[in-house]
Amino acid sequence: VQVVESGGGLVQPGGSLRLSCAASGFPFSRYAMSWYRQAPGKERELVAHITSTGGSTNYAESVKGRFTISRDNAKNTVYLQMNSLKPEDTAVYYCYTITLRAYWGQGTQVTVSS
Numbered sequence: 001v002q003v004v005e006s007g008g009g010l011v012q013p014g015g016s017l018r019l020s021c022a023a024s025g026f027p028f029s030r031y032a033m034s035w036y037r038q039a040p041g042k043e044r045e046l047v048a049h050i051t052s053t054g055g056s057t058n059y060a061e062s063v064k065g066r067f068t069i070s071r072d073n074a075k076n077t078v079y080l081q082m083n084s085l086k087p088e089d090t091a092v093y094y095c096y097t098i099t100l101r102a103y104w105g106q107g108t109q110v111t112v113s114s
Helices: none
Strands: 002-006 009-011 017-024 033-038 045-050 057-059 067-072 077-082 091-098 102-104 108-112
Touching: 002 091, 002 102, 017 033, 017 091, 017 108, 033 067, 033 077, 045 067, 045 077, 057 067
Parallel strands: 009 108
Antiparallel strands: 002 017, 017 077, 033 045, 033 091, 045 057, 067 077, 091 102, 091 108
């Protein structure tokens, strides 16, 4: 099983980024996926969650209305569209799933700064 994030980078406040997570090694369409983030000196926190079919999503209060999680089961990929980014969104963003055990990606750095 592998989950590999991409799409992070440096963006100005108010800007947008789209993160991608490519999954392999398991029947992707059968499992929920999540995005977490961890800022320096802080605990890892759940950002967004999507069910296996994409029919239901949940978000942290701090990102509601700004971030959108989606998935393409034909491409085994989950996305996180991040709009209206704030400096407090700066963190390493991780893709996560749990099948027989939990799997984390290596993370992608998002830095929001002017």
